[in-house]
Amino acid sequence: xxxxxxxxxxxxxxxxxxxxxxxxxxxxxxxxxxxxxxxxxxxxxxxxxxxxxxxxxxxxxxxxxxxxxxxxxxxxxxxxxxxxxxxxxxxxxxxxxxxxxxxxxxxxxxxxxxxxxxxxxxxxxxxxxxxxxxxxxxxxxxxxxxxxxxxxxxxxxxxxxxxxxxxxxxxxxxxxxxxxxxxxxxxxxxxxxxxxxxxxxxxxxxxxxxxxxxxxxxxxxxxxxxxxxxxxxxxxxxxxxxxxxxxxxxxxxxxxxxxxxxxxxxxxxxxxxxxxxxxxxxxxxxxxxxxxxxxxxxxxxxxxxxxxxxxxxxxxxxxxxxxxxxxxxxxxxxxxxxxxxxxxxxxxxxxxxxxxxxxxxxxxxxxxxxxxxxxxxxxxxxxxxxxxxxxxxxxxxxxxxxxxxxxxxxxxxxxxxxxxxxxxxxxxxxxxxxxxxxxxxxxxxxxxxxxxxxxx
Ligand code: AMP
Ligand code: ZN
Numbered sequence: 001x002x003x004x005x006x007x008x009x010x011x012x013x014x015x016x017x018x019x020x021x022x023x024x025x026x027x028x029x030x031x032x033x034x035x036x037x038x039x040x041x042x043x044x045x046x047x048x049x050x051x052x053x054x055x056x057x058x059x060x061x062x063x064x065x066x067x068x069x070x071x072x073x074x075x076x077x078x079x080x081x082x083x084x085x086x087x088x089x090x091x092x093x094x095x096x097x098x099x100x101x102x103x104x105x106x107x108x109x110x111x112x113x114x115x116x117x118x119x120x121x122x123x124x125x126x127x128x129x130x131x132x133x134x135x136x137x138x139x140x141x142x143x144x145x146x147x148x149x150x151x152x153x154x155x156x157x158x159x160x161x162x163x164x165x166x167x168x169x170x171x172x173x174x175x176x177x178x179x180x181x182x183x184x185x186x187x188x189x190x191x192x193x194x195x196x197x198x199x200x201x202x203x204x205x206x207x208x209x210x211x212x213x214x215x216x217x218x219x220x221x222x223x224x225x226x227x228x229x230x231x232x233x234x235x236x237x238x239x240x241x242x243x244x245x246x247x248x249x250x251x252x253x254x255x256x257x258x259x260x261x262x263x264x265x266x267x268x269x270x271x272x273x274x275x276x277x278x279x280x281x282x283x284x285x286x287x288x289x290x291x292x293x294x295x296x297x298x299x300x301x302x303x304x305x306x307x308x309x310x311x312x313x314x315x316x317x318x319x320x321x322x323x324x325x326x327x328x329x330x331x332x333x334x335x336x337x338x339x340x341x342x343x344x345x346x347x348x349x350x351x352x353x354x355x356x357x358x359x360x361x362x363x364x365x366x367x368x369x370x371x372x373x374x375x376x377x378x379x380x381x382x383x384x385x386x387x388x389x390x391x392x393x394x395x396x397x398x399x400x401x402x403x404x405x406x407x408x409x410x411x412x413x414x415x416x417x418x419x420x421x422x423x424x425x426x427x428x429x430x431x432x433x434x435x436x437x438x439x440x441x442x443x444x445x446x447x448x449x450x451x452x453x454x455x456x
């Protein structure tokens with residue numbers, strides 16, 4: 001049974017099939033901009049993409065999926081941060097890339113096969129811009145920047161329906177330019193492929209394409225150049241959060257298709273945003289959480305993953321701290337169920353509705369519902385290996401220990417260290433940490449697979 005996923009281009013569900021003769025499914029997912037910690041909204045998108053990767057692997061085989069996710073390590077925000085902190089750009093972006101990886105690991109997201117950086121692909125981007133200039137799709141402005149000529153690509157707007165939308169309100173294509181370089185453009189809807197150096201860019205600059213000044217690439221060309229290099233001219237699936245549909249993805253299509261003359265992506269998928277307490281997450285509202293914020297409150301990363309899976313990826317999901325309490329409970333139930341499964345024999349068929357729900361446009365609420373129907377019926381006659389396949393598909397790691405909600409962060413950290421020492425059979429260190437926990441008025445009770453903290 002094939003996997004079906006909603007396609008933003010045709011606005012309909014479509015089956016996924018590899019389009020190249022080697023049978024490898026080519027999957028590109030827009031990655032993070034690394035200048036600050038990613039928030040849990042960003043992680044909703046990355047967890048959904050990890051789910052796609054897992055479902056694809058189950059469908060086509062683990063060696064028949066190639067997953068590429070970029071790192072945006074040069075743009076206005078990263079440069080501003082490096083200037084504010086008086087640190088080199090590379091130092092800032094490395095710090096936040098490492099943190100992003102640590103959070104992805106904690107959320108049990110599989111690493112992409114290739115994770116290209118924008119700064120590591122400057123020649124590819126410059127080459128593509130030069131090609132677009134030669135073909136008459138781009139021009140250099142007086143200040144040495146390069147712009148894409150939107151009017152030169154008749155297909156512009158097919159993904160976002162931007163033309164239809166604008167025509168309906170009786171105006172011209174009028175995506176408002178966000179930068180101050182509007183005067184440099186021949187047309188307001190043209191967008192930057194290359195941005196000429198400005199004093200605030202400091203030492204961040206590279207030689208530009210012929211006819212342009214030194215500077216740096218625009219954001220959109222990055223994904224066109226890196227997907228072309230690592231996945232070829234036509235990719236099978238391109239994804240991102242819904243806010244990337246326009247202008248980012250529309251612009252990627254224009255750049256890539258004008259350069260290669262081939263269809264850029266066979267399938268487009270956009271997942272919806274995470275809201276917090278019914279509102280958009282934002283710093284000013286004080287409702288923006290990072291994974292570290294939730295861990296400091298005593299929640300485990302796996303509880304966040306579970307809570308994120310409870311919503312349909314194509315619907316907005318309202319995040320509450322209460323949903324994490326529920327998620328911790330659900331994970332405990334799953335751990336008990338797993339511990340009572342008989343390793344011998346058993347039936348895999350009861351799990352089929354879970355896989356069917358995931359194959360049907362990643363219907364995670366239905367998949368979790370079907371899972372708990374089985375769990376509530378009890379473990380008898382259930383095949384343990386099939387349960388592990390379900391856990392793989394959902395990316396739920398039940399060996400990750402639950403944190404204790406009531407213990408302060410300091411105690412949780414000591415308990416984590418002691419658990420790790422014990423796993424490593426470092427008994428002296430484990431005893432020392434137990435002593436430290438006891439001295440602070442807590443006790444740690446161990447079972448085989450997890451521990452509990454209790455206040456004395
Ligand atoms: P950025 O690092 O800003 O480029 O964003 C990384 C990814 O997170 C993109 O795919 C965005 O679409 C996505 N994203 C941003 N805000 C949210 C949100 N509140 N909920 C879900 N995804 C988001
Ligand atoms: Zn992108």
